[in-house]
Amino acid sequence: MRKKPIKILGIETSCDETAAAVLEVEFKGKNFPALKTLSAVIRSQIKLHAKMGGVVPETAARAHVKNILPVTEKALRDAKLNLKDINYLAVTQGPGLIPSLIVGVEFIKAMSLATGIPVIPVNHMLGHLYSPFTGETIPKFPMVALIVSGGHTMLVLMKNLHSYKVLGQTVDDAAGEAFDKVAKLLKLPYPGGPEVSKLAEQGQPDFEFPRPMINSKDYNFSFSGLKTAVLYFLRDHPQTPKADICKAFEDAAVDVLITKTLRAAKQYKAKSVSLSGGVSANKKLRQDLQNICKQNNLACFIPERHLSTDNAEMIAIAAAVQLSRGNKPIPAGKIKANPNLSL
Numbered sequence: 184m185r186k187k188p189i190k191i192l193g194i195e196t197s198c199d200e201t202a203a204a205v206l207e208v209e210f211k212g213k214n215f216p217a218l219k220t221l222s223a224v225i226r227s228q229i230k231l232h233a234k235m236g237g238v239v240p241e242t243a244a245r246a247h248v249k250n251i252l253p254v255t256e257k258a259l260r261d262a263k264l265n266l267k268d269i270n271y272l273a274v275t276q277g278p279g280l281i282p283s284l285i286v287g288v289e290f291i292k293a294m295s296l297a298t299g300i301p302v303i304p305v306n307h308m309l310g311h312l313y314s315p316f317t318g319e320t321i322p323k324f325p326m327v328a329l330i331v332s333g334g335h336t337m338l339v340l341m342k343n344l345h346s347y348k349v350l351g352q353t354v355d356d357a358a359g360e361a362f363d364k365v366a367k368l369l370k371l372p373y374p375g376g377p378e379v380s381k382l383a384e385q386g387q388p389d390f391e392f393p394r395p396m397i398n399s400k401d402y403n404f405s406f407s408g409l410k411t412a413v414l415y416f417l418r419d420h421p422q423t424p425k426a427d428i429c430k431a432f433e434d435a436a437v438d439v440l441i442t443k444t445l446r447a448a449k450q451y452k453a454k455s456v457s458l459s460g461g462v463s464a465n466k467k468l469r470q471d472l473q474n475i476c477k478q479n480n481l482a483c484f485i486p487e488r489h490l491s492t493d494n495a496e497m498i499a500i501a502a503a504v505q506l507s508r509g510n511k512p513i514p515a516g517k518i519k520a521n522p523n524l525s526l
């Protein structure tokens with residue numbers, strides 16, 4: 184096993200954030216590697232997509248093309264390194280929007296062909312999965328991981344650092360998608376999730392929304408019915424304060440997510456629970472999960488807010504974990520963006 188620390192340059196362009204980060208990694212056999220973030224740069228496209236009320240894939244790809252070189256140069260500059268100091272390149276291969284993914288993947292391939300630096304392709308969901316573990320904290324197994332983003336909602340069982348089994352996932356909308364759709368119903372600005380959660384803090388509803396699939400025997404989720412319940416409630420009670428709708432919706436979504444996560448943790452005798460993905464930026468979800476973990480003697484791992492939503496640090500972290508497992512780089516010419524890559 185390598186002794187000297189290595190440096191990984193990670194790139195993320197799966198949706199609407201152009202991000203690059205440099206990570207220093209020291210391998211510790213099969214254990215979680217020691218990590219140090221040397222730089223992390225994110226250029227968000229929020230303003231660009233706000234006008235349209237959502238991400239337009241071609242617009243996102245054009246913005247990635249414009250931003251990827253300056254963002255990468257800044258990440259190297261902030262880390263006080265040159266490309267020749269980088270040992271591995273890591274890039275999000277999928278899942279995500281294909282026009283966006285292609286920009287990052289083709290950029291890295293060109294960089295690898297020009298410099299000879301090997302490439303580790305990374306599954307974006309593995310990035311989220313490992314994002315709570317930045318070197319300050321290391322995972323405790325067995326672990327049940329709840330990943331909640333704009334495109335995915337899944338519960339994953341990890342018996343060790345390199346084994347992951349999907350226990351369940353959404354059968355329709357992802358949790359983040361439901362937050363965004365409810366925001367649209369309420370005519371809140373894009374991006375909707377953070378707006379719903381901000382308004383919910385002032386809500387005091389005297390009504391409740393249903394908790395879809397909370398008692399189902401499996402670990403799947405459904406959020407489309409919850410969104411429809413909000414739609415019909417709004418139609419029938421148009422004068423209801425938006426804050427009350429947001430709070431009732433958030434309570435229902437968080438309740439389902441936490442109840443099923445805890446049930447899985449108990450069934451699989453987990454020592455820890457982790458939460459990641461964009462929706463893990465949600466204050467109530469973070470607080471409620473921490474409380475429930477404390478009550479049940481479970482270690483709780485949640486990424487810092489800036490690592491909840493899409494970023495390149497998590498892509499470099501996942502690449503480091505893959506290298507610690509013995510994964511070999513893929514020849515640059517063979518790497519292809521895959522919008523439907525699964526765990």
Ligand code: KG4
Nearest residue numbers: 332333334359376380461462464465492493
């Ligand atoms: O992981 P992410 O940045 O991108 C995907 O991989 O999808 O997640 C974005 C999602 C969006 O749906 C956004 O509305 C949601 O995360 N989100 C939130 C909050 N912050 C971001 N949802 C609820 N509360 C928040 N505070």
Ligand code: ZN
Nearest residue numbers: 332461492493
């Ligand atoms: Zn994501």
